[in-house]
Amino acid sequence: MTEQKTLRSQRWLAREDFRTFNHRSRFMQMGYDRKDWEGKPIVAILNSWSEFNPCHMHFRQRVDDVKRGVLQSGGFPLELPVLSLNDALIKPSALLYRNMLAMEVEEMIRCHPVDAAVLMGGCDKTTPAMLLGAISSDIPTVFLPAGPMLRGNSRGKTLGSGSDAFKFWDERRAGTISEAEWEGVISGIARSPGTCMTMGTASTMTAIAEALGMALPGASSIPAVDAAHQRMSVQAGRRIVEMVHEDLRPTQILSREAFLNAIAVAMAMGCSTNAIIHIIALARRAGRMDVGLDDFDRLSRQVPVLANIRPNGTSQYLMEDFYYAGGLPALMNRLSSFLHLDEKTVSGGSVGSNIEDAQVYNDDVIRSVETAVYAEGSLAVLKGNLAPDGCVIKPSAMSAKFLRHSGTAVVFDDYPSLKAMLDDPDADITEDDVIVLRNAGPKGGPGMPEWGMIPVPLKLVRQGVRDMLRISDARMSGTSYGACVLHVAPEAYIGGNLALVRTGDTITIDVPARSIHLDVGDEELARRRAQWQAPPPRFERGYGKMFIEHILQADQGCDMDFLTTQAGASAGDPDIF
Template sequence: MEGESVLKLRSSEWFENENAELTFQHRSAMRAMGHNPESFVGKPIIGIFNAWNDFNSCNYPHKELVEFVKRGVLLAGGYPIEMHTISTPADFMKPSDLMYRNLLSMDIEESIRSQPIDGVVLLCECDKTVPGQLMGAASCDLPALQLAAGHRSSGSFRGKTVNYGTDLWKYSDDYKAGLLSDDDWKELEQSISCSLGGCPVMGTASTMKSLSEMLGMMLPGTSSIPATHAARKHAAEATGRRIVEMVRDNLTPSKLMTEEAFHNAIKLVAALGGSTNAAIHLTAIAGRLGIRIPIERYEELTEGIPLIVNLQPSGSHSMDDFFKAGGLRKVIRNLLPKLDADCLSCTGETIGDTYGSDMPAYADESEVISTLDAPFKQKSGLAILKGNLAPNGAVIKKSAVSPKLFRHRGQAVVFDGYEDMLARIDSDDLEVTEDNVLVLKNCGPVAMGMPEWGSIPIPAKLLRQGVRDMVRISDARMSGTSYGAVILHVAPEAIIGGPLAIVQTGDWIEMDLDRSTLRLDLDDAEIEARLKKWTRPEPQHKRGYPRLFAEHALQAPEGCDLDILRPNSKEEAKFVPPIVGRG
């Protein structure tokens, strides 16, 4: 129609270039793979980034789901191109999958930047896949949507429902305490993880895909669909349809993932009893857009936000129960009075309009999803502890801490590294009581890539006495499926000379969650004297990407991104397109 603006597709630089030689080269290359130019020229080309492999059971359903995404793209008038990235199977990547989150984001960013793509679908599920993809998408700022694979089914062990993740840690303690036999342990191995998909609890995967939906980067109502449900395929097709529309509307990540949207996401973490890893990932994603989230904001914004979701590890139910009770749509609807309802969802509507309508009643919903007026726990969210032991902050999940340990003073039992801890933690000669504070050093981002070693095992001698929680401190992370009085992400980390480096067995440590303090009971002069005598350990990584990560990784309160990937401002965050010329 006359006066109607015509969308200029980014891909036209490759396929409709004024330089006839370039157009010939690119169209010819597409023909070689069976892509007829008549089928794709002038249509939005959608890059579908698939992150499954044969090690990643969480992401494996995308091997099939991608075909439904393609169908949706075609039905909406776009043209799908499937692409593959590295995958981050948390079960297998050692010592830590966190460092590979950044590599995944680089893989996506550079693949988008350098190739003829107009919009992006990101196929995610496993813990670091979700934030890594969002980081890459944020850096490019082309229209993008995520599609989760969905959570796996709960298992059954001796007539009881068991969930991979939280129940694994509980039964591991029982096994170490002699309450499970070797035959029991083998039977549990065969029954706890009996289908594909992410962990069926509110661990890091479930937390991050919920936050993706809250940020407007996933279709409303799709983050909590089980992997085995037919609705997951319907969501895949709908995602393919919607991304084509988003390209035409130029609805980009920077218009969805605003500072206010990140504030909403932080509040959602508290309502869900979500993973401590969210503090690292949200900070990293926001940083790619030039948005800074001071670590203190995670506590300030969640003041007065109670726990309204009764899922493991903070509660008792599973993701299957969560879905049956109304899922994330129900949670966001109940949380709306605390949110900025003017933020956009990927539909182009506000979240107030998207989630504000009444929902039908669901079976047993009050046992799984509560309201702000009748929460499961009043204290939730992340406490940000500061003091002379963590000058730049440390993190603990309030909803997962035993109430008796909200305030604690105890003497340290120190492990200088993970191998030292493994060698001594279950020894009957270890001098330890439940009142001690277990301290693990040299497991932060620079030292080891920040693996999930922070949930230090309860010593076997104490497990046999019935102890199931005690205060633990480290510069590492822990699995989002874990629980307990575990203080994580201590910054600065030990290997770069943070005060954690000089803690000795027998030192007194005080923690107070209500006052958000973590203190080593030594005066400043003694801490300074010990630091002067301290010798930095040799770095573990001598070459390759792990060395690059160690040399450029930011500390936990800054999201553990690489400094070379973090813009200094929103202006610097703007996407720089490539020069399309002869290859």
């Protein structure tokens, strides 16, 4: 069989029938001729650029670099715009639309005459969304990370996006910084294209894409505006054409061991709490139903935090420093005893061969196992009667005194009522109390807004308090920090035990023991459950209605129930239509 007959795109373009005539004529309408496509892999460049997404501002130019690489290797590149999700601007939550982008990527690949795809993403939800769609469509795919922005700067101080925004906001609320200082933070904290340069969700997820083997070695660490990012984009274009000839597809790369590598790397990076939701969703799309919360907790106990990057600990370093220190290959080299080194990657080599020559150039930025930032992994999974299906906390970015804590619950059913208390200088609350926010989960939010890093109440901020225990079924930004228990499952909106907590109840957490407990008897909980009434629907039409009806819980990855591998196959062969 000739290559021309094996290329998927040739089903549209290489036959002698009326439909093929129509396909060819439309290509020629765009100015292409037969030499552009005949016998060549057609590579779709799925570009999530938009003028509402500052993280992807440079993609307008980078797509030309990818095209250059595709042409150099004998492919035919075509740009295919897709939904652009920017976490800072989309309300109520970019997670609400993660699955919408995943569906678009899958269907755009399936319905067009393409043989391979380069995915251009990076802002928090675009990475998992694009990978979810690519896994389900399963053609040769390379993920191209947007890269982190340059470090922030104001009045001679280095600023980290998100993390320092939260810190200075508390100082402004406390009245300790001037309006001019605050304006300097606003204008200086994000000063180039690229994703957050702290160890937030964006850098976490692009590192996970690389650790999974779906991005080129070192790609996730390169700053967005560095010339090396342009070169990497060209390399991705060249490599994707080679992958077509090798028939190297996501399902051949994404083994259970690949996901265990991703979890280990995430822990060593001091990852965002959002990593749990996205990795579980990706694993389920790849048919790895045995990847779950227990794997995160086990590896969390084994793998230390090696990346000394804000918001972990008291680090002064940001992603730009991480890149200069050797980037992800250097960290993975130091982590190699925890990794499955024989796993395949899009480079054509194994994980082991990709990292064997990587070196660390700054031992304070990328620590050794012996000098780790934090002895255990970044995240901890807690379970108990308040979260039977689990919840998550980030011990590496919180005050140690709350690792074991009992306090009185102060409960809020919605964010507006919570905010009123937070801004009240005379609020009835103490540092030892436990703030509880509910109805902010996958269905209740909807889409799990990043409300989980609940600000410390103004009354306490003015007293010098900067951390306290907070519990919710929401998420928090990966740039966030503090003693925040998140992703409580099942969520309150569907009747999880979080819905039964009352102000005045005692809640106890023990992070070393991985437990969370509502100190209320079973009989009393049963009585409260009998009185509980479900909140009204958040949406009554459109995508939002579909989302609420089909979204899975946080411990299952927040994918749609009809998009998982177990839901069955979709019509993949264009010949039948």
